[in-house]
Amino acid sequence: NAGVTQTPKFQVLKTGQSMTLQCAQDMNHEYMSWYRQDPGMGLRLIHYSVGAGITDQGEVPNGYNVSRSTTEDFPLRLLSAAPSQTSVYFCASSRLAPYNEQFFGPGTRLTVL
Amino acid sequence: KNEVEQSPQNLTAQEGEFITINCSYSVGISALHWLQQHPGGGIVSLFMLSSGKKKHGRLIATINIQEKHSSLHITASHPRDSAVYICAVLFGGSNYKLTFGKGTLLTVNP
Numbered sequence: 001n002a003g004v005t006q007t008p009k010f011q012v013l014k015t016g017q018s019m020t021l022q023c024a025q026d027m028n029h030e031y032m033s034w035y036r037q038d039p040g041m042g043l044r045l046i047h048y049s050v051g052a053g054i055t056d057q058g059e060v061p062n063g064y065n066v067s068r069s070t071t072e073d074f075p076l077r078l079l080s081a082a083p084s085q086t087s088v089y090f091c092a093s094s095r096l097a098p099y100n101e102q103f104f105g106p107g108t109r110l111t112v113l
Numbered sequence: 114k115n116e117v118e119q120s121p122q123n124l125t126a127q128e129g130e131f132i133t134i135n136c137s138y139s140v141g142i143s144a145l146h147w148l149q150q151h152p153g154g155g156i157v158s159l160f161m162l163s164s165g166k167k168k169h170g171r172l173i174a175t176i177n178i179q180e181k182h183s184s185l186h187i188t189a190s191h192p193r194d195s196a197v198y199i200c201a202v203l204f205g206g207s208n209y210k211l212t213f214g215k216g217t218l219l220t221v222n223p
Binding site for chain 1: 117143144146148154155156157158161163199201203208209210211212213214215216
C-alpha cells in the first residue's frame with residue numbers, strides 16, 4: 001500500500017495564479033483532511049471530508065476549495081494564490097473520523113511570490 | 114476558545130535520559146493524539162488516547178481526563194528520538210476537527 005500520497009512535493013506560484021494540490025489514499029478511509037503548517041503555529045485545518053460527496057470547512061478555509069468525488073482522492077484548489085498562502089500543506093486520512101489513527105502524506109511545500 | 118498548550122517548547126537531553134513532554138487542553142475532549150515529525154517533515158502517529166495509558170516500546174503516553182492533561186514519556190532516549198512531538202485533540206463538540214498544539218522540539222545529544 002502506498003498510504004497517503006501528495007503531489008507535487010514543491011511548488012512556486014506567482015500571486016494570482018491558481019493550482020491544485022493532489023492527495024490520494026489507498027486505504028479506503030472515509031475521513032480525509034487538509035492542513036497547513038506555518039512556523040511557530042500548530043497545524044491548522046483547512047477543509048475536511050467524511051466521505052465521497054461530503055466536505056466541510058475547517059479553521060482556515062478562505063482562499064481554498066475542495067471536492068471529494070471518490071473515496072480515494074481529495075484535491076485542494078488554490079483559487080488565486082496569495083503570499084499569505086506560502087506554507088507546507090499536509091493531507092491526512094483515517095477510518096471514519098479523527099478519533100482514529102491519522103495517516104499523513106509527505107507534504108507539499110508551496111511558495112507564493 | 115478551545116486551546117491546546119504544549120510544554121516545553123524546546124527540550125535538549127543527553128542520550129539515555131528520561132523525557133517528559135506535556136499537553137494541556139481547555140475543555141473536554143473525545144480523543145487525544147500524539148504525533149512525531151522528523152526534520153524533513155514527515156508526520157507519523159504515535160498514540161491515540163481517550164483514557165488511561167498506552168505503551169509502545171520506549172514510548173509511554175498517559176492522559177488525565179479530570180485535569181485535562183496528557184504526557185508523553187520517552188525512556189532511555191536516543192539521538193534518533195530527536196524530532197518535533199505534536200499533541201492534537203478532538204474537542205467534545207467537534208467530532209471531525211482536530212486542534213493541534215504548536216509542538217515540542219526535542220534534541221537528544223549523544
